[in-house]
Amino acid sequence: MDEKEKNNEQHQERGKEPDVLDSTQTVIHKALGKLGYSDEVYELMKEPMRMMTVRIPVKMDDGSTQIFTGYRAQHNDAIGPTKGGVRFHPDVTETEVKALSIWMSLKAGIVNLPYGGGKGGIVCDPRNMSFPEVERLSRGYVRAISQIVGPTKDIPAPDVLTNSQIMAWMMDEYSRMKEFDSPGFITGKPIVLGGSHGRESATAKGVTISIKEAAKRKGIHLEGARIAIQGFGNAGSFLAKFMHDAGAKVVGISDVQGALYDPEGLDVDYLLDRRDSFGTVSNLFKNTISNHELLELECDILVPAAIENQITEENADRIKANIVVEAANGPTTMRATEILYDRGILVVPDVLASSGGVTVSYFEWVQNNQGYYWEEEEVEEKLEKLMVQAFDNVYRVAQMRNVDMRLAAYMVGVRKMAEASRFRGWI
Ligand code: GLU
Secondary structure, eight states: OOOHHHHHHHHHTTTTTOHHHHHHHHHHHHHHTTTTTTHHHHHHHHSEEEEEEEEEEEOOOTTTTTEEEEEEEEEOOOSSEEEEEEEEEOOHHHHHHHHHHHHHHHHHHHHHHOOOOEEEEEEOOOSOOOHHHHHHHHHHHHHHHTOBBBBTEOOOBOOTTOOHHHHHHHHHHHHHHTTTTOOOOOOOOGGGGGTTSSTTTTTHHHHHHHHHHHHHTTTOOOOEEEEEEEOOHHHHHHHHHHHHHHHHEEEEEEEETTTEEEOOOOHHHHHHOOOOOOOOOOGGGGGGGGGHHHHSSSEEEEEEOOOOOBBTTTGGGGGGEEEEOOOOOOOOOOHHHHHHHHHEEEEEEEHHHHTTTHHHHHHHHHHHHHHHHOOHHHHHHHHHHHHHHHHHHHHHHHHTTTTHHHHHHHHHHHHHHHHHHTTTOOO
């Protein structure tokens, strides 16, 4: 047993699952081992190559000054600039941002984008801040990290609780500082500022493609299939719509406050219409169930589209779906993945299923660099092609090597990065 596995074993003895970074490192280690790479390669890849912590003073509306902590992690730039979102959330930690940057490297590798992974986060709760306060915080963050980001260095994007308006403020701040227009500094922008058609719904489109591919492999017809979605934010809400339009029955959806369930299928259009800007809708109803009950619903397809660590060792035995497609980053713990695999449940991992967002971000960046913009159909066609190829590739490796799809995805995801690092003479 190597040190990594021993460490995780100790966590288990203490009855605690390893944290997101620990488990990511364990799977990276396994993937590199299966590919025959040495421990030096693992040493390079287990942590971001660059990590910046910043303190951002922001003038609040009441005249006081509040200091926020922010991070930007750049995992590996052997293939190209690093790329990944910025999340605004009270639970953001340095460890989480590091793990998320590694996942971005894997996504880029799996879909074959010319990027390494990056990620940013600010410890804050934008739901309790005014618009001008969020604007000042966004601009302050860009000023604080400006030396290490840029269209050919590291390209931010939206993530949890950030959106196209925040991207617009960040792009404006960067362009002003550099004194030239820099649309390629950030993706997920509003269309008028160089955003791409199809970017807003891209994560959900990618998840939809993954669901279709997984359903095919499992012999499930989407028409009439029962699907439960945890989360009604960007990914969850578009996904509910796409699934509903494809003839599936959306039997459950949830938001931070609770979940709605109807075995006959929910009225998705009505719920989309009534949700507030943070995706909350369950507060309008009396007969709600909890987020945890939603995960255990009788259904064919389960999509965790909210936050980390939702399917754990504790509830993995009670999951009834045949397919779990991870639209969120890190919703299933390492031990839960093993339990689901042993039970024959197909888990399509986050680094594959949720890579539609960064894929269309890449298209946005390409369009910005060319100054030539594509129509929505072109974006969708290209996204579909890359995602189907990526799914096929990961599924084939999983079958051939007799491993779960997460490990297969990690194997596909790290390979090019390791090769590029070797050609550069780093390892
Ligand atoms: N935040 C998204 C993700 O986790 C998108 C990143 C991007 O578009 O660069 O994949």
